Amino acid sequence: MTVFPAIEPKPARTMKILPATALSLTLATLCPAGDAAATGDVQKVVVSAKPGGMMKYEQAEVTIKAGTPVELTFSNPDVLQHNLLILKPGTKDKVGALADAMISDPEGMKKGYVPASPDVLHATKLIPMGGSETLKFTIDTPGEYPILCTFPGHWRLMNAVLKVEK
Numbered sequence: 001m002t003v004f005p006a007i008e009p010k011p012a013r014t015m016k017i018l019p020a021t022a023l024s025l026t027l028a029t030l031c032p033a034g035d036a037a038a039t040g041d042v043q044k045v046v047v048s049a050k051p052g053g054m055m056k057y058e059q060a061e062v063t064i065k066a067g068t069p070v071e072l073t074f075s076n077p078d079v080l081q082h083n084l085l086i087l088k089p090g091t092k093d094k095v096g097a098l099a100d101a102m103i104s105d106p107e108g109m110k111k112g113y114v115p116a117s118p119d120v121l122h123a124t125k126l127i128p129m130g131g132s133e134t135l136k137f138t139i140d141t142p143g144e145y146p147i148l149c150t151f152p153g154h155w156r157l158m159n160a161v162l163k164v165e166k
């Protein structure tokens with residue numbers, strides 16, 4: 001769980017007393033991403049699987065700012081199951097090979113085809129058609145971080161780049 005900077009309580013005139021959860025929901029709804037004051041500067045990005053069994057993501061790349069909390073939502077409208085992993089820069093082929101090897105792991109499906117590797121920074125579960133999952137994280141070091149679906153056989157086509165800029 002990422003801890004966001006505390007929201008400075010406003011004087012009572014701007015807001016009736018609400019439970020903390022209701023307050024943050026209200027702010028998240030009213031203020032678009034990028035409104036640093038109200039949202040703690042959370043960057044919301046979306047990556048979708050391409051429908052039609054193409055084993056591809058819709059987006060070739062997504063760009064975020066370093067050092068700022070991110071909420072990346074992966075949604076899957078495709079008939080196939082997919083996941084979304086974020087990897088350390090330069091490790092796409094290495095992790096892809098580990099993913100393909102999991103086809104012979106009897107526990108592979110149970111593990112969501114997420115290889116046990118320190119190169120995997122963040123991962124969703126296997127997402128069935130119509131599902132989605134949101135990853136919350138912050139990356140401090142600028143660079144190009146591979147995004148990969150590690151369902152065996154998918155990663156060569158089903159990849160993208162998370163560009164982290166200064």
Ligand SMILES: [Cu+2]
Nearest residue numbers: 082149151154
């Ligand atoms: Cu896939």
